[in-house]
Amino acid sequence: MTVVSPAPASPPIGDFQLDDRQRAIMSRLKVVTMFVTNVCNARCETCFYWMHLNDPDTNNLTVDEIRQLGLSMPDFDHLLVSGGEPVMRKELPEIVRVWRETCNIKSVDMPTNGLLTKRIVEVVEQMLDENPGMMVTVGHSLDGFKETHDRLRGVPNNFEKTIQTIEALVEVRQRREEAFRRGKGPQPFLRLLVLACVNNQNIDEIERLAEWVSDAHDIDGMMFECLRGEPKDPELLPPTPEQFDRVIQTSMRINDKTMRRRFPEQRPERLAYIRSVYRLQRSHITKGKLPSTCQAGHNLAVLEPDGRLRLCELLDVVGDVREAGLSFPKVWFSEEAERQRNWIRDCRCSCTHCVNLGHSIREGAQINLQRRIDEAMFRLT
Ligand SMILES: C[S@@+](CC[C@H](N)C(=O)[O-])C[C@H]1O[C@@H](n2cnc3c(N)ncnc32)[C@H](O)[C@@H]1O
Numbered sequence: 429m430t431v432v433s434p435a436p437a438s439p440p441i442g443d444f445q446l447d448d449r450q451r452a453i454m455s456r457l458k459v460v461t462m463f464v465t466n467v468c469n470a471r472c473e474t475c476f477y478w479m480h481l482n483d484p485d486t487n488n489l490t491v492d493e494i495r496q497l498g499l500s501m502p503d504f505d506h507l508l509v510s511g512g513e514p515v516m517r518k519e520l521p522e523i524v525r526v527w528r529e530t531c532n533i534k535s536v537d538m539p540t541n542g543l544l545t546k547r548i549v550e551v552v553e554q555m556l557d558e559n560p561g562m563m564v565t566v567g568h569s570l571d572g573f574k575e576t577h578d579r580l581r582g583v584p585n586n587f588e589k590t591i592q593t594i595e596a597l598v599e600v601r602q603r604r605e606e607a608f609r610r611g612k613g614p615q616p617f618l619r620l621l622v623l624a625c626v627n628n629q630n631i632d633e634i635e636r637l638a639e640w641v642s643d644a645h646d647i648d649g650m651m652f653e654c655l656r657g658e659p660k661d662p663e664l665l666p667p668t669p670e671q672f673d674r675v676i677q678t679s680m681r682i683n684d685k686t687m688r689r690r691f692p693e694q695r696p697e698r699l700a701y702i703r704s705v706y707r708l709q710r711s712h713i714t715k716g717k718l719p720s721t722c723q724a725g726h727n728l729a730v731l732e733p734d735g736r737l738r739l740c741e742l743l744d745v746v747g748d749v750r751e752a753g754l755s756f757p758k759v760w761f762s763e764e765a766e767r768q769r770n771w772i773r774d775c776r777c778s779c780t781h782c783v784n785l786g787h788s789i790r791e792g793a794q795i796n797l798q799r800r801i802d803e804a805m806f807r808l809t
Pocket residue numbers: 468474475476477510511512513514539540541567568569570623624625653654655656657658659
């Protein structure tokens with residue numbers, strides 16, 4: 429008779445005992461999106477988050493609470509901060525430091541409306557100074573040339589201010605790269621992107637905008653995302669498949685150009701990654717489904733400013749980490765989270781959410797590609 433010794437019990441996380449399946453799911457967490465604030469100084473017609481903005485009753489998780497939550501979580505690679513306007517959260521650099529200390533994050537991505545140039549520069553410099561070796565990516569949202577951008581964003585002169593922010597950060601990057609070359613400072617891992625939300629009101633100019641901004645400013649790349657969710661202006665629509673195909677081609681050409689300029693050695697891996705994100709978006713637009721199951725709820729978690737947790741930012745809340753005593757696993761494996769995780773798998777949920785799609789390809793057949801891209805990201809010389 430063969431005696432099979434029982435598998436060793438998993439060590440508990442706080443007072444939560446994980447079984448093997450749960451432990452396997454936890455170990456796949458790669459990306460956390462944290463809405464650090466719902467305060468915003470713009471009024472975008474496109475915004476999918478507009479109904480949550482500027483709610484004076486929001487009780488944000490404190491830095492100490494975030495630390496306690498982080499201690500209940502596995503290490504993960506990428507923190508995406510969102511909002512609201514992320515830099516309007518006073519403690520943003522401290523929050524990033526806490527995630528670095530508790531979960532060993534390798535990179536932080538921050539989209540910004542670019543309105544508060546001085547504050548954005550200050551936050552980025554502090555994040556770089558306090559977290560050597562961590563990649564900081566700033567995505568400047570730009571939805572059109574001046575007239576269209578200012579109208580869609582509801583802020584006069586938003587266009588000029590965003591360009592001013594790009595220029596200020598290009599200077600920061602140049603100064604730090606120069607210091608590194610002279611042996612006077614650590615290697616700066618700062619990437620500057622432009623993000624455009626493509627819709628029926630900017631489709632006729634968005635490609636020209638992308639060409640212009642990538643020629644006039646020393647950015648590292650440009651990403652287009654289709655309008656999604658429920659924008660404030662219900663007349664706004666996503667592009668048609670034909671329009672999006674055109675935009676994809678333009679984006680690939682521009683990213684090819686910026687990468688030849690900025691990262692010639694890593695160009696093939698980086699372009700392959702961008703191409704696969706667009707392939708996924710296109711699959712949703714043309715066929716209404718993704719070629720493989722979305723990984724939200726496995727490799728991706730989304731945290732609201734007040735501690736409510738989602739598997740993906742487009743799906744319902746599955747629980748509240750504060751009510752769960754700041755235990756991530758208690759909410760991650762709540763009945764509602766398990767039900768939604770199964771629903772994503774069984775219904776083959778599909779969308780064009782660029783960030784989520786990008787991280788979905790970190791799984792399965794594409795994992796080697798992603799690993800090569802990650803390695804390339806940290807070779808900036
Ligand atoms: C919600 S914003 C938060 C960060 C910051 N306030 C900003 O605007 O960059 C994050 C990103 O989502 C984009 N976005 C907003 N509404 C969108 C929508 N309905 N579909 C796709 N992207 C959208 C914004 O342009 C921005 O690049």
